[in-house]
Amino acid sequence: MGLTYFKRFLMEIDLSGRLSDAAQLPSAYRLVPWDEALLEAHADVKYRCFHAEIDAHVFPSLGYPEGCLRLMRDITGGESFLPQATWLLACTDPRNSRVDYCGTIQGLRDGDRRGSVQNFGVVPAHRGRGLGTVLLQRSLEGFRAAGVGRVTLEVTAENQDAQRLYQRLGFRCVRTVYKTAEVAYA
Numbered sequence: 214m215g216l217t218y219f220k221r222f223l224m225e226i227d228l229s230g231r232l233s234d235a236a237q238l239p240s241a242y243r244l245v246p247w248d249e250a251l252l253e254a255h256a257d258v259k260y261r262c263f264h265a266e267i268d269a270h271v272f273p274s275l276g277y278p279e280g281c282l283r284l285m286r287d288i289t290g291g292e293s294f295l296p297q298a299t300w301l302l303a304c305t306d307p308r309n310s311r312v313d314y315c316g317t318i319q320g321l322r323d324g325d326r327r328g329s330v331q332n333f334g335v336v337p338a339h340r341g342r343g344l345g346t347v348l349l350q351r352s353l354e355g356f357r358a359a360g361v362g363r364v365t366l367e368v369t370a371e372n373q374d375a376q377r378l379y380q381r382l383g384f385r386c387v388r389t390v391y392k393t394a395e396v397a398y399a
């Protein structure tokens with residue numbers, strides 16, 4: 214094992230301005246508001262979104278189901294948890310009405326008027342359909358409704374897909390940060 218550094222960008226959006234126009238969900242999908250009974254579903258989606266991504270190296274908890282469950286418990290059990298900014302994305306299969314959860318986002322209130330986005334993801338089979346855009350927009354609406362004026366998030370420099378989405382919605386890079394993590398050498 215050894216220590217390595219991951220370059221990350223702190224990005225921020227000012228919610229006092231006009232937000233980008235809300236995109237529409239394709240018909241099979243719906244957004245599900247936070248409910249404690251959905252904690253395990255959020256954790257499962259988080260694992261499916263992140264375990265094969267660079268962020269599972271930056272935050273090893275994202276790489277295994279129990280780690281994702283613990284993260285969800287930590288996030289939702291703290292005083293700063295913001296239910297209004299926390300959403301699950303559901304997809305209903307029209308052939309058998311089976312529901313599959315396929316996206317997750319959580320919000321924290323960092324101070325009186327500040328918030329942060331945590332662990333935003335869409336599972337691989339559902340990406341590239343505009344779902345991530347809708348999920349993040351809905352979360353930002355929740356932050357604003359809760360009186361939050363500025364929302365930040367951190368994104369790994371290599372993760373250019375996510376950065377394009379954030380920039381499209383109005384996030385701007387405000388700082389470069391470095392996160393240390395233990396990695397196993399091959």
Ligand SMILES: CC(C)(COP(=O)(O)OP(=O)(O)OC[C@H]1O[C@@H](n2cnc3c(N)ncnc32)[C@H](O)[C@@H]1OP(=O)(O)O)[C@@H](O)C(=O)NCCC(=O)NCCS
Binds near residue numbers: 262341367
């Ligand atoms: C980042 C992430 C959440 C984006 O989710 P997504 O659902 O694919 O996002 P969208 O579909 O809204 O946008 C992705 C792309 O699809 C395009 N798109 C949107 N609707 C589309 C449609 N109907 N048809 C085709 N393409 C479409 C978007 O324009 C965007 O293109 P771009 O990358 O060239 O800008 C997803 O890639 C993910 O979960 N990654 C792994 C976890 C992660 O890294 N999370 C971020 C941590 S900071």
